[in-house]
Amino acid sequence: MYNIFKIIFTECFICESVLITVSVSVSGVHVLQEVNGCEWDDETEEVKGFVQFGYDGKDFLELDLKTFTWMALRPEAVIAKPIWDASKVGVGVVDYYKTAFTLIYPELLKKYVEYGRSFLLRTELPSVSLLQKTPSSPVSCLATGFYPHRASLVWRKDGEELHEEVDHGEILPNHDGTFQMSVDLKLSSVTPEDWTRYDCVFQLSGVKEEIITKLEKDRIRTNEGKSEIRG
Known part of the structure; x- marks a missing residue:
């Protein structure tokens, strides 16, 4: 050579x-x-x-x-x-x-x-967490660690996607090459008895299975406790 x-x-x-x-x-x-x-x-x-x-x-x-x-x-x-x-x-x-x-x-x-x-061409499913700063704050559904970036994250009520009282965040890169995204749900429009009707759904492009996270108090990560669902 x-x-x-x-x-x-x-x-x-x-x-x-x-x-x-x-x-x-x-x-x-x-x-x-x-x-x-x-x-x-x-x-x-x-x-x-x-x-x-x-x-x-x-x-x-x-x-x-x-x-x-x-x-x-x-x-x-x-x-x-x-x-x-x-x-x-x-x-x-x-x-x-x-x-x-x-x-x-x-x-x-x-x-x-x-x-x-x-x-x-690999696929990585994220961990999905429910976050809330204060009892009166919106509940944020955070999906982090997914790849590729083509994914959706929505709040649903009775199986129907919500378009009001929700705030979608941008897809952001993580330091390890994966991505994260979040969507907030305003609880001001949700009565306590209706919580079970809501869930957060993550869908990764090319993957049939959804990651569904029910809106339940014991799933919400706060300063007093943590909850996380792995994909």
Whole structure:
């Protein structure tokens, strides 16, 4: 395997010597930049990519990945091109990218796609809690720890979703990559004998089962006690 960092370091001196021949001042600090990328189609197995070098922030040379030859991107690079084509360093860089774009990069992309799918396509159900600051405060139904973020959380009465006397919060991210959301129910419109008619329902996209939390006093988390339902 080629040491690409050693190759790029050598190219800095090649660029400097080439630019001197075209009367471009190279005194002071200069920067050689490289950017490359690879695109892999998991259906056709087609691999596309690009390799480009810049000098002092300006495009300089680009490697044609079909012919694996250098293309000059500015006048000063016209002289550099045949030198890179013939030099051991230039040939070494080309050989490296032949291997990279046929073997190394596609295999890495396949692994990243596999890891990404297993992580991004997972589902995690939340814990659901009922919270209340004071006896006269709204009861907040909080669902936290779910993934993905496509989910709904509603209050229902007799199985029907409530649209009045409720306040929906936004879906917010947690520090671990999961999400949380809440919906408040104003108790001013709920009589004590009607509490059993209310429940909070969490539904995660792609999951059939709902998490249903009944509005009961012993389920409400306050300063005096806690209640939590795990998904």
